Amino acid sequence: MNPPEINNLNPEDNIPKFETTSSSPIQTNINSNFPNGYQNIPNSVGVLVLGILSICFCWCYGIVSIITAIVALVLASTAEKEYQANPGKYSLASYKNVKAGKICAIIGLCLVGLGILLLIAYVLLVGSIASSFLNF
Numbered sequence: 001m002n003p004p005e006i007n008n009l010n011p012e013d014n015i016p017k018f019e020t021t022s023s024s025p026i027q028t029n030i031n032s033n034f035p036n037g038y039q040n041i042p043n044s045v046g047v048l049v050l051g052i053l054s055i056c057f058c059w060c061y062g063i064v065s066i067i068t069a070i071v072a073l074v075l076a077s078t079a080e081k082e083y084q085a086n087p088g089k090y091s092l093a094s095y096k097n098v099k100a101g102k103i104c105a106i107i108g109l110c111l112v113g114l115g116i117l118l119l120i121a122y123v124l125l126v127g128s129i130a131s132s133f134l135n136f
Contacts, residue, residue, distance in 0.1 A: 038091035041083055043075045045094075047101030050075070054108025062112040069112070072105035 050072035057064040079098045083090050 051101035051104030076102040
């Protein structure tokens, strides 16, 4: 194992400084309020949260899940249109949040549809068994 390197710089040494010939600062179009100059797509986190909630609530009779999934899909479509109109303005991470929320909302709607079909099949099965016992 090699010993760690020792810093041999003396603070009193003259270290050359690099200077630019331009006296004006460099102008950029980056907004310093957002990381890397990009801003988040409006409602990108809301779409993701509503999409996840639609999956979580799909077994609660489906009403809450249907509402959250539909709202997430509507918000996702407007957010995607806004991103497509000006992709350089928004961060890619927020666009991925929108896509993930949209996918979660679609999965939530599919699970609700499957649950409703299973409920109908259960009611038909129990109803046919009950009617067969009543006929005897």
